[in-house]
Amino acid sequence: MTAVLVTGAAGGVAGHLRSGLTGLDLRVVDTREVAGWDGAEVRTGDLTDPDVAAAAVEGMDAVVHLAANPHPGAAWSELRGPNADAVVTLLDAARKAGVGRVVLASSVHAVGGYVADGLPAGTVIDPAWPARPCCAYGATKVFAEAYGRSVADGGELSVLCLRLGGVLARPTDTGNLIGWLAPSDLRRLVLAALEADVRYGCYFGVSANTRGVFDYANATAELGYRPELDSEAYAADVTPGDGGLCRWRGESTP
Numbered sequence: 001m002t003a004v005l006v007t008g009a010a011g012g013v014a015g016h017l018r019s020g021l022t023g024l025d026l027r028v029v030d031t032r033e034v035a036g037w038d039g040a041e042v043r044t045g046d047l048t049d050p051d052v053a054a055a056a057v058e059g060m061d062a063v064v065h066l067a068a069n070p071h072p073g074a075a076w077s078e079l080r081g082p083n084a085d086a087v088v089t090l091l092d093a094a095r096k097a098g099v100g101r102v103v104l105a106s107s108v109h110a111v112g113g114y115v116a117d118g119l120p121a122g123t124v125i126d127p128a129w130p131a132r133p134c135c136a137y138g139a140t141k142v143f144a145e146a147y148g149r150s151v152a153d154g155g156e157l158s159v160l161c162l163r164l165g166g167v168l169a170r171p172t173d174t175g176n177l178i179g180w181l182a183p184s185d186l187r188r189l190v191l192a193a194l195e196a197d198v199r200y201g202c203y204f205g206v207s208a209n210t211r212g213v214f215d216y217a218n219a220t221a222e223l224g225y226r227p228e229l230d231s232e233a234y235a236a237d238v239t240p241g242d243g244g245l246c247r248w249r250g251e252s253t254p
């Protein structure tokens with residue numbers, strides 16, 4: 001059975017992912033108390049500590065790295081530990097332990113600047129375009145992708161970065177319509193990323209949204225990811241908003 005570590009297991013995305021990971025030999029870790037992962041080996045610890053990271057990855061075939069500060073408006077002082085330091089300790093530990101694959105949670109905030117400036121109608125953002133974060137949080141995700149690339153290029157560890165859109169049970173505002181990731185599609189995507197024969201890759205993790213602006217074609221081609229849900233089904237019921245994207249452009253409180 002494949003042994004998989006899920007970091008950030010007490011978090012919201014992990015909660016949506018959990019039911020998709022049946023059949024795997026699971027270990028989970030978080031700084032907070034973790035509940036609901038029956039059958040998994042549960043650990044508590046801070047992944048910025050290299051010893052915690054080393055113990056967490058020991059014996060694992062793969063890691064789904066979700067642990068981070070997910071708040072786009074967070075200050076650098078709140079982001080540096082979870083979103084920069086922990087990425088380095090986790091990836092270094094995984095490489096040293098001979099883990100085969102790390103699936104890294106990135107975000108559409110890595111390219112939110114394109115959305116903030118307005119895209120010509122019908123244009124979708126290609127994952128190969130230069131990163132263009134819309135906030136310090138988005139910039140930390142670009143760093144994670146870049147560090148992942150250097151580790152993947154430098155050794156045996158495969159790193160797949162998933163630029164997740166808004167993981168919500170249903171879209172709640174108009175901004176969500178362009179980048180919703182339905183929980184069931186999240187599960188499809190992470191399973192596909194765990195299994196794909198790819199050394200390094202960066203993919204948008206979004207549903208098959210009619211109004212989508214994040215091109216997931218490479219995830220279909222390289223991972224076999226085929227999303228099934230579409231935010232359009234909720235378009236008549238959402239309130240006006242920006243989906244949390246681009247609100248903090250150019251801001252980084254020390």
Ligand SMILES: NC(=O)c1ccc[n+]([C@@H]2O[C@H](COP(=O)([O-])OP(=O)(O)OC[C@H]3O[C@@H](n4cnc5c(N)ncnc54)[C@H](O)[C@@H]3O)[C@@H](O)[C@H]2O)c1
Binds near residue numbers: 014069
């Ligand atoms: N929620 C979304 O819609 C969304 C969208 C795009 C990307 N993401 C990314 O997905 C991941 C999960 O997001 P979420 O919404 O579940 O966030 P969350 O805050 O609900 O969960 C993250 C978990 O990570 C844990 N954590 C933070 N720092 C840690 C550390 N140093 N060591 C161990 N555990 C630590 C936290 O305690 C928390 O339980 C994050 O990387 C986030 O940036 C989330």
Ligand SMILES: O=C(O)[C@H]1O[C@@H](O)[C@H](O)[C@@H](O)[C@@H]1O
Binds near residue numbers: 071072166243
């Ligand atoms: O993309 C992201 O990471 C973030 O997107 C924002 O819009 C959501 O409000 C936030 O919860 C996510 O963590």
